Amino acid sequence: MARTTVASFAIDRVAMLGSDGQMRGAAPAFAADPAELITLYRAMVLTRSFDAKAVAMQRTGRLGTYASVLGQEAVGIGAVAAMRPEDILVPSFREHGAQLWRGVTLEELFLYWGGDERGSNFAGPRDDFPVAIPVASHTPHAVGAALAVKLRGEDRAVVCIMGDGATSKGDFYESLNLAGVWSVPAVFLVNNNQWAISVPRSAQSAAETLAQKAVAVGIDGVQVDGNDVIAVRQVMAEALARARAEGRPTLVEAVTYRLGDHTTADDARRYRDDAEVSPHWEKEPVARLRTYLRGLGAWSRADEEKLLEDCRAQVDAAADAFLATPPQPPETIFDHIYAELPADLAAQRAAAMEGSDDG
Amino acid sequence: MARTTVASFAIDRVAMLGSDGQMRGAAPAFAADPAELITLYRAMVLTRSFDAKAVAMQRTGRLGTYASVLGQEAVGIGAVAAMRPEDILVPSFREHGAQLWRGVTLEELFLYWGGDERGSNFAGPRDDFPVAIPVASHTPHAVGAALAVKLRGEDRAVVCIMGDGATSKGDFYESLNLAGVWSVPAVFLVNNNQWAISVPRSAQSAAETLAQKAVAVGIDGVQVDGNDVIAVRQVMAEALARARAEGRPTLVEAVTYRLGDHTTADDARRYRDDAEVSPHWEKEPVARLRTYLRGLGAWSRADEEKLLEDCRAQVDAAADAFLATPPQPPETIFDHIYAELPADLAAQRAAAMEGSDDG
Amino acid sequence: MAEITLVEAVRLALARAMEEDESVLVLGEDVGVDGGVFRATDGLIRRFGPDRVRDTPLAEAVIAGVSVGLAVQGFRPVAEIQFMGFIYPTMDQMVNHAARFRNRTRGRLTCPMVLRAPYGGGIHAPEHHSESNEAMFAHMPGLRVVIPSSPARAYGLMLAAVRDPDPVVFLEPKRIYRAIKEEVADDGSEQPLDTCFVLREGTDVTLVTWGAMSVETLAAAEALAETEISAEVIDVATLKPLDMATILASVEKTGRCVIVHEAALTGGFGGEIAARLAEHGLMSLLAPVQRVTGHDIVMPLPRLEDQYMPGTDRVVAAARRAVEFA
Amino acid sequence: MAEITLVEAVRLALARAMEEDESVLVLGEDVGVDGGVFRATDGLIRRFGPDRVRDTPLAEAVIAGVSVGLAVQGFRPVAEIQFMGFIYPTMDQMVNHAARFRNRTRGRLTCPMVLRAPYGGGIHAPEHHSESNEAMFAHMPGLRVVIPSSPARAYGLMLAAVRDPDPVVFLEPKRIYRAIKEEVADDGSEQPLDTCFVLREGTDVTLVTWGAMSVETLAAAEALAETEISAEVIDVATLKPLDMATILASVEKTGRCVIVHEAALTGGFGGEIAARLAEHGLMSLLAPVQRVTGHDIVMPLPRLEDQYMPGTDRVVAAARRAVEFA
Ligand SMILES: Cc1ncc(C[n+]2csc(CCOP(=O)(O)OP(=O)(O)O)c2C)c(N)n1
Ligand SMILES: Cc1ncc(C[n+]2csc(CCOP(=O)(O)OP(=O)(O)O)c2C)c(N)n1
Numbered sequence A, B: 001m002a003r004t005t006v007a008s009f010a011i012d013r014v015a016m017l018g019s020d021g022q023m024r025g026a027a028p029a030f031a032a033d034p035a036e037l038i039t040l041y042r043a044m045v046l047t048r049s050f051d052a053k054a055v056a057m058q059r060t061g062r063l064g065t066y067a068s069v070l071g072q073e074a075v076g077i078g079a080v081a082a083m084r085p086e087d088i089l090v091p092s093f094r095e096h097g098a099q100l101w102r103g104v105t106l107e108e109l110f111l112y113w114g115g116d117e118r119g120s121n122f123a124g125p126r127d128d129f130p131v132a133i134p135v136a137s138h139t140p141h142a143v144g145a146a147l148a149v150k151l152r153g154e155d156r157a158v159v160c161i162m163g164d165g166a167t168s169k170g171d172f173y174e175s176l177n178l179a180g181v182w183s184v185p186a187v188f189l190v191n192n193n194q195w196a197i198s199v200p201r202s203a204q205s206a207a208e209t210l211a212q213k214a215v216a217v218g219i220d221g222v223q224v225d226g227n228d229v230i231a232v233r234q235v236m237a238e239a240l241a242r243a244r245a246e247g248r249p250t251l252v253e254a255v256t257y258r259l260g261d262h263t264t265a266d267d268a269r270r271y272r273d274d275a276e277v278s279p280h281w282e283k284e285p286v287a288r289l290r291t292y293l294r295g296l297g298a299w300s301r302a303d304e305e306k307l308l309e310d311c312r313a314q315v316d317a318a319a320d321a322f323l324a325t326p327p328q329p330p331e332t333i334f335d336h337i338y339a340e341l342p343a344d345l346a347a348q349r350a351a352a353m354e355g356s357d358d359g
Numbered sequence C, D: 001m002a003e004i005t006l007v008e009a010v011r012l013a014l015a016r017a018m019e020e021d022e023s024v025l026v027l028g029e030d031v032g033v034d035g036g037v038f039r040a041t042d043g044l045i046r047r048f049g050p051d052r053v054r055d056t057p058l059a060e061a062v063i064a065g066v067s068v069g070l071a072v073q074g075f076r077p078v079a080e081i082q083f084m085g086f087i088y089p090t091m092d093q094m095v096n097h098a099a100r101f102r103n104r105t106r107g108r109l110t111c112p113m114v115l116r117a118p119y120g121g122g123i124h125a126p127e128h129h130s131e132s133n134e135a136m137f138a139h140m141p142g143l144r145v146v147i148p149s150s151p152a153r154a155y156g157l158m159l160a161a162v163r164d165p166d167p168v169v170f171l172e173p174k175r176i177y178r179a180i181k182e183e184v185a186d187d188g189s190e191q192p193l194d195t196c197f198v199l200r201e202g203t204d205v206t207l208v209t210w211g212a213m214s215v216e217t218l219a220a221a222e223a224l225a226e227t228e229i230s231a232e233v234i235d236v237a238t239l240k241p242l243d244m245a246t247i248l249a250s251v252e253k254t255g256r257c258v259i260v261h262e263a264a265l266t267g268g269f270g271g272e273i274a275a276r277l278a279e280h281g282l283m284s285l286l287a288p289v290q291r292v293t294g295h296d297i298v299m300p301l302p303r304l305e306d307q308y309m310p311g312t313d314r315v316v317a318a319a320r321r322a323v324e325f326a
């Protein structure tokens, strides 16, 4: 019997800044400048600040169901820090940090999570996609957007972020496969926070890593420590460079941990206990970078206090602005269904506005 | 920067009987007995005979659109030869050989392709699934059936056959992933005939092999020479043994070639020329096994003539029987929608039968 | 006999069905230890074990498809889709396969499965969490579409759905999962899958509805009663196959009909009922049939969601128009 | 000006649209060198190149989804689904995304795409190749649903669909892809997406239909004329948004209406039209509205397929019943 090996593959894991706040091996160029790292740090802290406020507001009935990104800040922020402004972000529903970095305002985030469509009409990154609620359903959009920029010959790339649960869905796979065969400048980033609501990573797939799902579609796959914002940024920068230069898509798996509940509608104690969660607090990304910055002498206690203060003030101001924003007028529910209101719908709109029925 | 390899994979290709009719390396045990090989050979020739008749009947308007399996006979037959009768086959629309081996009759095949539902009510393998027309949509059924036999503690396994095009679909991926994570006794066999209608294998996926799609879901994947019925049977036997013993699913890619049009509705000359097709005639499975059997002195010209004669007679008789079978009575179109005819539908049935309208 | 909510009734029925028939399985996202995001399957995994109560990967198409395979192989899977907004990937399996195995094989293979999903709006949920697309399934031959409107109904209809030899799409009005409590006897008795239920008798106008809108519709009947208008309220319960006889009989009596549903107007299932009234009940109709429904718009986010939801006042107004029609 | 078939008209319109707007792309399975299994895209790849005429992998969900991404990013993709029986995996993208980008972003992002699919039975095709599920899409806010019934209509409506700023589901009646030839001027002029067309004027009864059934319906009108019954025939063409005014005006004149479609009765779009007649045209109706449709069954395989298809005789009989109704 002739048995020959016809293809072989390896999945690498990249990690730089350890959970002890020590750098392993040489840091990437950008990380040599503490100012760069402080920018990343500030963004993570602002995100955490927004997150805490959003959860609190939901608890007091002033915001809708909200998905906290606690503990996973390095994933989204590391990713978008490697992007250029003209690139396109196609985010999941948990990447508030990434959206903020890209220019979505705190107030717009509050609007969205407060149940107001205007939150997705953000003034900043006009080509960025709104968050996708149906899991993985946004992955094909990333391929489409990437094909669009490629066909126009633009020097832009697309980053699509999704969860570990999303990697079980057919549209995730179909999208990666299409990205591979059409060679589009897209990077798919999995925020592997180990849980999809109550379903642990191990019950999503028998695959040892999620990065190896790239093998199925012939694209590059790599795993990165998702609590290490420096490593995430570096891996994403490399993937984006390949996307731009060669139209080669990459699947990046960032391994992190969801420290909070799935959303404010969830109670994680039903399916995991403190003993499971606690060790992950030791590895969380914010303290880790702070320790490193402190070690460098680049970050003082006063800096920290001032930052926390600033973030809180910004977030509070945005929350107040949101709360002071009246809802859209009722008739606007009809106004964006089509470019022009069809006669049929105009009748419904008129009837609804005069409180009668068209039916 | 710390970069470590965390997972690695290799895809093997298995081949035994070369296109020159020579065996490479040691043959598997079953192949030592020429009678076993002759059984495989007969099945392939019967399939080809059915195939030719079906195409001819379609051309003369006595059969519907038909998908020829010409050149790919070794895939289906090698596979089912490794199955036990109590196993379950979940076939695509091209595996007539596999269905025949399993006990579906020639007449039932004609009925189905002649547009009569009774063709899927076969008397033989009562638990086998009917053919699936929506590509890849049957892969989840294989997982369900495999879970069923596993939950009942039965010593049975499931084989699902699909095309190379099917491997691009989300349901293929979701199914393999589920099979992996639930450890069900299923073997997924891809008939990689290099084409999905006009789309070549290279345009389906950037993956070098289809077998490596197994890596994405953490199951075993292997490639086999799909024109070598001995190798297919052996690889399938090993996969089935793993499925039974350990509940480990496998993805098997059988590399073959579609020598004919996609279906009788297709004209392959629109998208591929003779120069592309011709070399594949050199590698086709039936001549290859015949050469080998001739080399063993186990197959004479007279055996061949007799076999062809027999097959033709069987096929003609079945075709005649099909043609002589009147269609089902008209009212039967209502009779299998639900276990019991709902009142609502009974009214429609009554109206239709008296030629009036319920509406 | 305890008073229980609708979601508890679903759970009670599932437990009963699993108890009485080993082939009944429950599967879906988070249905195991978590007990489902609405707790419809709470406790089942402890009672029946992880073989029969199975968390799936996050993949709706295969949740439906694996259920088809299980059902064809003799199990009775009850699959949960977490919210109806995520049900679209199941359409292929439900329409092309679940609904057809019996017919395509002339009865050799069948598909006794239930696809459950909470549906509807009004709970200020996130985007894509508030769909009412029952009409999409009700159009598909070979499927049954069932929607309970109360705890007792949920219990009896769910038992019938699980025991039914054919595929059932079972849509649960999540807005009233916990809004109503009712005494439900866990006696294993089912309610019929081919019957509309008269919730309240009346003589002046027939109000036809299903699911959560039965709350507003009953409230409207109550309000109408105060002004001496006697409204009959019908809960369709099983949309497919439709028991039009009950509706026609009522409209024959009242001569007037208002159909109330939360789904968008155009192509909603109310159209089917109105059409049948126009076909078979035209001569009984003393006033035009009216539909009080959601608008033909995307469900607004929570801040304006109430602008979408048909309220009691709209039902009352329509009924009044019907009665006052000369 | 040549006489062309409906499928040629589709191709002509696509070529025109690609010519006049660089952002128009064609994609789908086998749309490239093969020119589509029905040849609707034949020759386009030679003319516009493989960047703009793209064969996709066999994966309907991502065909729809990548089109959404392209459209949001300013392209105008025209995606082909090979047969309507394979369209279900696109539902998630069409309903949850294509139909909603404009609304969810208050107009910031839009989705000008066309999803084309041949639909309907009557050509003795294999299993799953004969669906008529237009009602499923016509229920979904934010979508347009367009069905041409002739070559000229196909040309004009397709151009309008491609130029429309919102997503359009464009269903092509494959039974008449080559059945009718008609002179079509390739002058780039479109036909409106919000209008029902009166195909034939009449005074005694209104026959409302769309797609391939317009053939049987026109034939019925012809047959009725022989017995002095004057039938008006309306081609709905755009099911969503619906131009009910044209239908109501006709029924006001005739007092009678028969709706004809190939899709299954229950939940078919005919129900919507009949419902609106019952709501807004009740006082014009001199006879019950009737629907002549496919049965509520799975499309039979070819040998009994004709038992499913509504024929001219059924339309004639229904029209007669309407006219004779006292
Ligand atoms: C298609 C779909 N199915 C189900 C849901 C309900 N749901 C919301 S989030 C979630 C888990 C997602 O897990 P993962 O992809 O890991 O992302 P995470 O929430 O961990 O960020 C589920 C099941 C959904 N939004 N979309
Ligand atoms: C979901 C779906 N999409 C499209 C089709 C139309 N179609 C029938 S066969 C086929 C190609 C299938 O290719 P492959 O999977 O390689 O199988 P093969 O025909 O080569 O055996 C296509 C596109 C279909 N049957 N199902």
Ligand SMILES: [Mg+2]
Residues within 6 Å of the ligand: A163, A164, A165, A191, A192, A193, A194, A195, A196, A197
């Ligand atoms: Mg997760």
Ligand SMILES: [Mg+2]
Residues within 6 Å of the ligand: B163, B164, B165, B191, B192, B193, B194, B195, B196, B197
């Ligand atoms: Mg193939």
